[in-house]
Amino acid sequence: MGERLLAYRFALDLNQSQTETALSHVGGRRFAYNQMLAVVTANLAQRHAERSYGIPPELLTPSVDRSAFGLQKLWNAYKQEWAPWWAENSKEAYADGCRRLAAALSNWHKARRGTRKGQSGFPRFASRRGRQSVTYTTGAIRVDDRRHVVLPRLGRLRAFEDTTKLLTLVETGQARISRATLAFHRGRWFVSFTVHKHVDDHAKLHRLSRPVGIDVGVKDLLVVAGPNGRELERISAPRHLAEAQRRLRALQRKADRQVGPWDPASNRHRDPSSGWRRTQARISRAHARIANLREDTLHQATTRITRAYGNIVIEDLNVRGMTTAGGSRKRGLNRALVDASFAKLARMLAYKARWAGGTLTRADRFFPSSKTCSGCGAVKIKLLLSERTFRCEHCGHGIDRDLNAAINLARYSAGTSAGVPGRDASGANRKTGLASAGGDETGTCPGRSATP
Known part of the structure; x- marks a missing residue:
């Protein structure tokens, strides 16, 4: 017997309260990522300035531990000062931000040393325009029944799709869930379960x-x-994109005739109209x-x-x-x-x-x-x-x-x-x-x- 790493993704049907809680967790993850990145950036700048003054290496400001454990430990030490509202979200949101920053810093360091293929620049601060997601590794992570899943602090969430297949695998001991990722993707909220499934290698x-x-x-x-x-x-x-070009062009022209977020006359941002928002949603x-x-x-x-x-x-x-x-x-x-x-x-x-x-x-x-x-x-x-x-x-x-x-x-x-x-x-x-x-x-x- 062996193990196979699989992902099961389900679209979620969230109400207004659950949507606000999910956005709060995503924002908490982004805040922790940006806050710890600011700390690492300031530490690197301080050490660089001290080297330029001729200070010997043993007297430099101690470097920040850039591992996931080190960043999370530093966050826990100062989270009350940086984010007094931290208790509103699951601790997993902030831990996920630290893990993602540690991975980005590791890729940057390996690229500089030439031990990693491709190019990887220094991490940038996360924006609200980026992918909105948060990953949970501990806490209440499970498939509750054929139509509901459970996530930390969000509770019981209804799924659009039938979850019976994953539920059966878990209940019979054929698979175990190791983590869950909540993400807003293509206009919907999804949850993706990372599953370790037992497989028979001799049956191939x-x-x-x-x-x-x-x-x-x-x-x-x-x-x-x-x-x-x-x-x-x-x-x-x-050629799905080519077939949809006619409809997309019509929608883009319609959006161009409406009041968008940019005013070309004053060369400034403005509040878009509700019609423009509806067209963008389409x-x-x-x-x-x-x-x-x-x-x-x-x-x-x-x-x-x-x-x-x-x-x-x-x-x-x-x-x-x-x-x-x-x-x-x-x-x-x-x-x-x-x-x-x-x-x-x-x-x-x-x-x-x-x-x-x-x-x-x-x-x-x-x-x-x-x-x-x-x-x-x-x-x-x-x-x-x-x-x-x-x-x-x-x-x-x-x-x-x-x-x-x-x-x-x-x-x-x-x-x-x-x-x-x-x-x-x-x-x-x-x-x-x-x-x-x-x-x-x-x-x-x-x-x-x-x-x-």
Whole structure:
């Protein structure tokens, strides 16, 4: 037996009093975060000033303990002075603020030392415009019945959805709840339970163990193919954002005609009208629907694929780099790339493949999957986005470019490209290296029909 970390999220139906209490907890978490960040910032500035005066290190002002335990201990020592109203909320709200600040400071410190991938700047003060959430790790955290959950200080809260599945797992001892996160997301309050579920590792089965390659794009969201060159599945991109653009444009124009929070005549802020607020609420609900539809499509596709195939190979796409250049001439492609949500798709495939007992391989970012001929292994120097059919200049092989890329990805894990000697797993000639395989490949281009 093993354990699997899962999250169960339920939409909540809060009344006015419960909503005010939830907002108070979120505000308390934000206050503790900002207060402790101010203390850490002042301490670092003081030590920096003392060093500039030539004070030896042993005589410097002692540094603040930046761990979660140290920050929480300091908060408890001065909370009566900083926040006399602290008793109105659960202590978990302030502890969560300290934990989040400790994690942000740790990421900043590791990034400075080079022990963490990516960039992480010094933490900024939290704003009310940020994500409104608070996490509870102790206290009354449970599913009460099939329609209610219990959280510290908020009490018994009604859920829109049926909680019977999680309730049954907990009551039968198959799972335990370790923490709960209350968040305001997409116009609604949600509670997410982090659950440790017991699973049987020996019950994992696969319907197809040989590797399959998955090419992602904005015209066809997924093209699945095997190393033998057979197309196994093709899912068209739903493009939920593009379908809702007409309605969004109408709402945005309506909001522009109303009295908004900014007065262009006086160049100052003002109180918006109630009509503007209602229009903004409709815009938020429209975007929430788009996001929900997108997530539903991705969940259904990734669940079906990970249950059917045990060895999956995908591209390691640089989505941020693909959407940063081009200006207005590339606006439509950038919007389609963001609507496809490649990063979330890869993340879902990763954890669902692990749950199913399969493997997920990410091909090298510079692997020319679309430019390599699946027939002979030759690599084209340049492949335009408008070329929906790949035609090899060496063997004359013609094939749909997305299917060609999926076949090459399926063969990636075997360390060969089309079985041609003299080529490595990247599909590039060992004499020339990967430099000759560069170009402008980004993905598929919207608005063009694929050649079968």
